[in-house]
Amino acid sequence: MSKITAAITAVGGYVPDYVLTNQELEKLVETTDEWIMTRTGIKERRILKGEGKGTSELCVPVALEICKKRGITPEDIDLLIVATVTPDMVFPATANVVTDKIGAKNAFGFDISAACSGFLYALDTGAKFIESGKYKKVMVIGADKMSSIIDYTDRTTCIIFGDGAGGVLLEPNTEGFGLVDSVLKSDGHGREFLNMKAGGSNYPASAETVANRQHYVFQEGKTVFKYAVANMADAARTVMDRNQLTAADVAWLVPHQANLRIISATADHMGLPKEKTMINIHRFGNTTAGTIPLCLWEWEPQLKKGDNLILAAFGGGFTWGASYVKWAYDGKKA
Ligand code: UT7
Numbered sequence: 001m002s003k004i005t006a007a008i009t010a011v012g013g014y015v016p017d018y019v020l021t022n023q024e025l026e027k028l029v030e031t032t033d034e035w036i037m038t039r040t041g042i043k044e045r046r047i048l049k050g051e052g053k054g055t056s057e058l059c060v061p062v063a064l065e066i067c068k069k070r071g072i073t074p075e076d077i078d079l080l081i082v083a084t085v086t087p088d089m090v091f092p093a094t095a096n097v098v099t100d101k102i103g104a105k106n107a108f109g110f111d112i113s114a115a116c117s118g119f120l121y122a123l124d125t126g127a128k129f130i131e132s133g134k135y136k137k138v139m140v141i142g143a144d145k146m147s148s149i150i151d152y153t154d155r156t157t158c159i160i161f162g163d164g165a166g167g168v169l170l171e172p173n174t175e176g177f178g179l180v181d182s183v184l185k186s187d188g189h190g191r192e193f194l195n196m197k198a199g200g201s202n203y204p205a206s207a208e209t210v211a212n213r214q215h216y217v218f219q220e221g222k223t224v225f226k227y228a229v230a231n232m233a234d235a236a237r238t239v240m241d242r243n244q245l246t247a248a249d250v251a252w253l254v255p256h257q258a259n260l261r262i263i264s265a266t267a268d269h270m271g272l273p274k275e276k277t278m279i280n281i282h283r284f285g286n287t288t289a290g291t292i293p294l295c296l297w298e299w300e301p302q303l304k305k306g307d308n309l310i311l312a313a314f315g316g317g318f319t320w321g322a323s324y325v326k327w328a329y330d331g332k333k334a
Contacts, residue, residue: 045286304330
């Protein structure tokens, strides 16, 4: 019997309507459109507004779009994995909330917390369930409502992040399409430089943690930048080398969208031109686990069966990695 691989058979994406521009941020903190553009490449990001609306609200339209495109119902889904660091609640998992909201009665689900690398970790995990032969339809969504943990008085972080979600359906394939290989890494030493200190079991929410603004993202940008450039490029190169892929063999780099300068450094290290690099950071900013699937969603019409894609990410943890995906269908027909 031929080996079962996990092919991506449909893609969905969702960003909320509200557009937070650099001009609006200029009114909130001491910054300029020019500084943000030159240092990050971000022009605007999307924000989910409304009381009681969490990350599951971003996931629901993604899941429904995927079902519609693939011609299945939510009841056909066996497993839903949601990668997020902004779950609706500490528990239960956002995946459980989403399966309930969409009526995926036959699915079990869980969340993965790996920050900006969350989608890569979840994709690899979901693929293992497909490769086992036991599961036929696994949905993997990367979603974050970063605005819920951003301090809009901190100019070093509020200019970067936005809200959004994207996802894919994984199905068994016996022709070698889908997830071929991946390199996944983590180093907990990095928690010092990028974290949200309170709200977990170390420092449960208290009047003091709120007063100290510890329920917001803290980032030592320069250090994270340095590690991101080195490790994202290294992981992408490793996955290319061990699969004997040259730059000419790679159709697309699908990079995590944290900073345009990190994306460019990764593409350069792989020997890939800008034309082969998916970039939408200027419109959506950094949506953490959402960036990579949002790129796949936007570029889907241009993707062709057999295209070699390298997905790469770096983020909080530290976590990082790269995956090699052989695209399974002509995007135009989707
Ligand atoms: O996705 C998760 C992983 N995260 C990342 O990959 C992000 C990695 N880090 C970065 O993208 C960049 O480090 C930032 C965009 C966060 C910051 O850019 P930078 O070029 O590293 O700036 P910096 O932190 O070295 O700051 C340079 C200067 C400082 O002023 P002084 O000390 O030189 O006077 C900052 O205070 O820019 C100042 N600055 C700002 N100025 C205007 C910092 N933020 C701003 C701002 N507007 N928003």
